[in-house]
Amino acid sequence: MKVKVEKYPGLSIGNNGHLCFSGADCVRLAKQFGTPLYVISEDVFRDTCRAQRAAFEKHCPDAHISFSTKALTALALMRIAVQEGLGLDASSPGELFGALKAGCKPENTILHGNFKKAEDLEFALGKKVGRIVVDSFEEIEELDAVARRMKVRARVQVRVNPGVEAHTFELLKVGMLDSKFGLPLQNGDALEAVRRILKKKNLDFMGVHYHIGSQILDPSPFRIAAERAMEFLLALRREAGATVRELNIGGGLPVRYDSRHPMPTPEQFARQVCGTVKKIAKDNGLDMPRIILEPGRSVAGPAGITLYTVGPVKHIPGIRDYVTVDGGLSDNVRPGLYGATYDGLLANKAASAARMKPFRVCGRHCETDTLFQSLHLPDPAYGDILAVLSTGAYNYSMSSNYNKFPRPAMVAVSKGKARLIMERETYADLYRKDLTEGKG
Numbered sequence: 001m002k003v004k005v006e007k008y009p010g011l012s013i014g015n016n017g018h019l020c021f022s023g024a025d026c027v028r029l030a031k032q033f034g035t036p037l038y039v040i041s042e043d044v045f046r047d048t049c050r051a052q053r054a055a056f057e058k059h060c061p062d063a064h065i066s067f068s069t070k071a072l073t074a075l076a077l078m079r080i081a082v083q084e085g086l087g088l089d090a091s092s093p094g095e096l097f098g099a100l101k102a103g104c105k106p107e108n109t110i111l112h113g114n115f116k117k118a119e120d121l122e123f124a125l126g127k128k129v130g131r132i133v134v135d136s137f138e139e140i141e142e143l144d145a146v147a148r149r150m151k152v153r154a155r156v157q158v159r160v161n162p163g164v165e166a167h168t169f170e171l172l173k174v175g176m177l178d179s180k181f182g183l184p185l186q187n188g189d190a191l192e193a194v195r196r197i198l199k200k201k202n203l204d205f206m207g208v209h210y211h212i213g214s215q216i217l218d219p220s221p222f223r224i225a226a227e228r229a230m231e232f233l234l235a236l237r238r239e240a241g242a243t244v245r246e247l248n249i250g251g252g253l254p255v256r257y258d259s260r261h262p263m264p265t266p267e268q269f270a271r272q273v274c275g276t277v278k279k280i281a282k283d284n285g286l287d288m289p290r291i292i293l294e295p296g297r298s299v300a301g302p303a304g305i306t307l308y309t310v311g312p313v314k315h316i317p318g319i320r321d322y323v324t325v326d327g328g329l330s331d332n333v334r335p336g337l338y339g340a341t342y343d344g345l346l347a348n349k350a351a352s353a354a355r356m357k358p359f360r361v362c363g364r365h366c367e368t369d370t371l372f373q374s375l376h377l378p379d380p381a382y383g384d385i386l387a388v389l390s391t392g393a394y395n396y397s398m399s400s401n402y403n404k405f406p407r408p409a410m411v412a413v414s415k416g417k418a419r420l421i422m423e424r425e426t427y428a429d430l431y432r433k434d435l436t437e438g439k440g
């Protein structure tokens with residue numbers, strides 16, 4: 001039941017028995033910056049960016065990787081992604097604002113969303129966004145009207161729904177027919193959408209986009225989706241005379257959440273996708289579209305851990321034992337939202353030889369707030385430091401202020417050194433927009 005620390009990039013155990021991340025002692029980090037604390041390894045983050053680029057560029061040399069900022073909307077990390085040659089994708093104008101603030105060139109940004117309002121489109125075009133991924137017939141009309149008013153030509157990709165079932169959490173599956181995202185390939189809506197775009201003077205049709213889901217451990221749905229997309233590209237040539245310059249395959253590559261499970265490599269995904277696209281293009285005399293991918297979780301997830309201070313430990317005889325930590329639902333909603341599971345260990349007892357016993361780990365929110373249904377720990381006690389692993393993605397970015405807990409600070413660690421990249425919120429921050437007397 002012991003977590004295999006060596007399976008997690010950047011993690012090690014120091015001579016003093018403490019957990020270290022990128023060479024930084026996690027117990028010392030907790031003392032210096034307080035808890036809960038998001039810790040991001042800059043080294044691991046850079047490595048994941050590089051590994052994904054290397055894997056896809058090996059098979060498709062002009063592949064472009066766009067970091068999906070929704071996974072970790074921290075300016076310092078988005079900036080590093082840009083330094084590593086990645087573009088940034090945004091699923092809202094707020095994320096686009098952040099991507100630009102982090103230093104991404106406008107042409108390397110992509111805007112998503114299943115309902116972008118006219119003001120969102122205007123904002124994005126005003127900022128010279130690289131691509132807008134249209135998701136509905138209504139949006140095609142709205143975007144064309146906005147672009148016409150602004151006297152610009154919007155470069156668009158069409159989000160299609162390939163009807164592929166990926167084996168992941170129910171709420172993370174979005175590529176099957178029954179989904180709010182995309183225009184279905186099956187019923188001809190996707191083809192009709194491209195036809196309409198081609199008639200619009202202010203829209204420049206660049207390509208096709210799909211995203212089949214997140215945390216997909218088996219690469220084969222990627223191959224099936226690529227096959228369906230390529231059939232669509234052939235239909236577009238045949239029936240609409242359309243040239244597709246870009247094929248955007250979305251995100252979905254997985255991250256390790258359990259040290260006992262095998263993990264596919266980015267290379268396996270790249271081979272499935274690029275191999276399929278290249279073969280179908282070659283067999284049919286189609287120009288190879290540029291492959292774009294938008295990984296979020298697989299880039300940010302392994303780069304982050306969260307540190308908590310252990311509070312009361314309760315023994316309920318004949319039922320179970322509880323460990324309480326000083327965070328929970330507001331800094332990590334995933335266990336509550338869809339039963340996500342993690343590995344965790346006590347950072348100050350990482351080398352402990354004490355017998356491991358199962359504990360339910362809960363937070364301090366006024367909710368059931370379970371972080372771990374059952375986590376094996378060696379003698380947890382008040383004041384210990386619990387490290388939860390692989391929390392770099394969708395933890396900070398999905399955080400809230402429920403119960404008016406301030407959001408944690410975030411530090412970046414590299415080669416043993418730490419720097420604060422996000423300040424801990426204060427109580428005053430929590431009420432900054434709250435108008436006691438009202439106005440207007």
Ligand SMILES: Cc1ncc(COP(=O)(O)O)c(C=O)c1O
Binds near residue numbers: 068214
């Ligand atoms: C359009 C799109 N692209 C990329 C992503 C990133 O996915 P992941 O974090 O699984 O890589 C998502 C996630 O929801 C998405 O909706």
